[in-house]
Amino acid sequence: MSVQSTEGVLAGRLVMVTGKGGTGKTTFAAALALLSAARGRRTLLCEIDNQRPSLTPIFGSEPRFGPQQVRPGLDMCNIEWEPALESFLEGLVPSRRIVKLILGNPIVSKFLDVTPGSQELVELSALGQYVDQYDMVIVDMPASGHAFSLLDITRSAMGLFRSGPVRRRASELRELLTAETTRVAFVALPEEMVVNETLETIQRMRSFELIGGEPVVYLNRATLPTLTDGERELVARLGELELDPAEAEFVRAGRWEDVLEQSTAHSRERLQQGLDLEPVLVGPVAPGRSAREVVQDVAVSLGREVGLTRRDLSWT
Numbered sequence: 200m201s202v203q204s205t206e207g208v209l210a211g212r213l214v215m216v217t218g219k220g221g222t223g224k225t226t227f228a229a230a231l232a233l234l235s236a237a238r239g240r241r242t243l244l245c246e247i248d249n250q251r252p253s254l255t256p257i258f259g260s261e262p263r264f265g266p267q268q269v270r271p272g273l274d275m276c277n278i279e280w281e282p283a284l285e286s287f288l289e290g291l292v293p294s295r296r297i298v299k300l301i302l303g304n305p306i307v308s309k310f311l312d313v314t315p316g317s318q319e320l321v322e323l324s325a326l327g328q329y330v331d332q333y334d335m336v337i338v339d340m341p342a343s344g345h346a347f348s349l350l351d352i353t354r355s356a357m358g359l360f361r362s363g364p365v366r367r368r369a370s371e372l373r374e375l376l377t378a379e380t381t382r383v384a385f386v387a388l389p390e391e392m393v394v395n396e397t398l399e400t401i402q403r404m405r406s407f408e409l410i411g412g413e414p415v416v417y418l419n420r421a422t423l424p425t426l427t428d429g430e431r432e433l434v435a436r437l438g439e440l441e442l443d444p445a446e447a448e449f450v451r452a453g454r455w456e457d458v459l460e461q462s463t464a465h466s467r468e469r470l471q472q473g474l475d476l477e478p479v480l481v482g483p484v485a486p487g488r489s490a491r492e493v494v495q496d497v498a499v500s501l502g503r504e505v506g507l508t509r510r511d512l513s514w515t
């Protein structure tokens with residue numbers, strides 16, 4: 200079974216973080232970016248055309264199209280549609296005046312709105328440009344379904360355009376995506392539906408050969424086993440007895456812990472069997488932490504795996 204670790208992720212050049220909605224994509228993208236910068240690699244953390252950027256509460260300022268520094272060695276940006284399109288056209292059309300004319304033409308905007316995939320191609324293209332400028336680009340991708348179509352777009356565009364500049368751009372991007380140093384990090388939770396979606400998306404990405412590097416799966420909010428088999432049996436037996444309220448409360452807590460541990464174990468087994476890879480388990484952080492603090496705690500927890508300490512990651 201392949202063991203994919205954070206070490207492997209940090210060796211990449213383009214890392215795309217995806218997963219079902221609300222699993223922790225933004226948190227893990229930001230945490231991985233902090234680790235990468237702490238390793239001394241010039242790192243860019245991107246989100247894609249988010250109207251209300253999720254990086255704002257984490258870094259305390261709003262990411263824009265142009266990268267801005269948020270800590271030493273770490274920049275962030277938001278690949279907003281209009282400037283991304285302008286920059287894409289500038290790469291294809293030599294004259295700025297013509298680019299302005301194209302952008303100002305309502306038929307062109309209509310055409311782009313209804314042409315499937317044009318938006319994805321433009322957004323990916325912006326990522327491609329950043330890969331040339333940074334040691335590492337980490338992308339807070341949309342949720343799995345949309346992420347899949349975003350990554351699949353180079354293939355469709357190459358089917359659509361047999362020659363010309365768009366075809367060339369699409370084929371360069373395809374080369375980037377299928378490089379060994381391009382990786383997808385999936386964030387999953389120990390829940391049936393989330394694991395299903397993770398399995399399906401990774402299997403589909405593999406069968407389409409969309410991405411060069413092996414995927415890594417983070418099982419977030421995992422509950423690591425603490426109960427022994429004997430304790431588990433005891434808790435189950437106690438649950439059947441008539442107990443006074445305080446005792447019953449205590450047993451309920453034990454049973455809940457058992458349920459959580461088992462759902463983590465079950466999810467982990469399904470991921471191992473379905474994908475032939477070992478997920479990386481990350482526990483829940485203490486309740487009441489802000490989005491920024493959760494990122495920091497997750498970074499510390501992933502950092503332990505690669506020999507970085509809280510001190511290396513202090514960023515206030």
Ligand SMILES: Nc1ncnc2c1ncn2[C@@H]1O[C@H](COP(=O)(O)OP(=O)(O)OP(=O)(O)O)[C@@H](O)[C@H]1O
Binds near residue numbers: 222226342481483485
């Ligand atoms: N290990 C964890 N322990 C506790 N809270 C966590 C953990 N991971 C993420 N969170 C919290 O869960 C919430 C969702 O996380 P996040 O925003 O990273 O998910 P997302 O997948 O990016 O969501 P969306 O699909 O909305 O973009 C946030 O409030 C985050 O702080």
Ligand SMILES: [Mg+2]
Binds near residue numbers: 225339
């Ligand atoms: Mg998010």
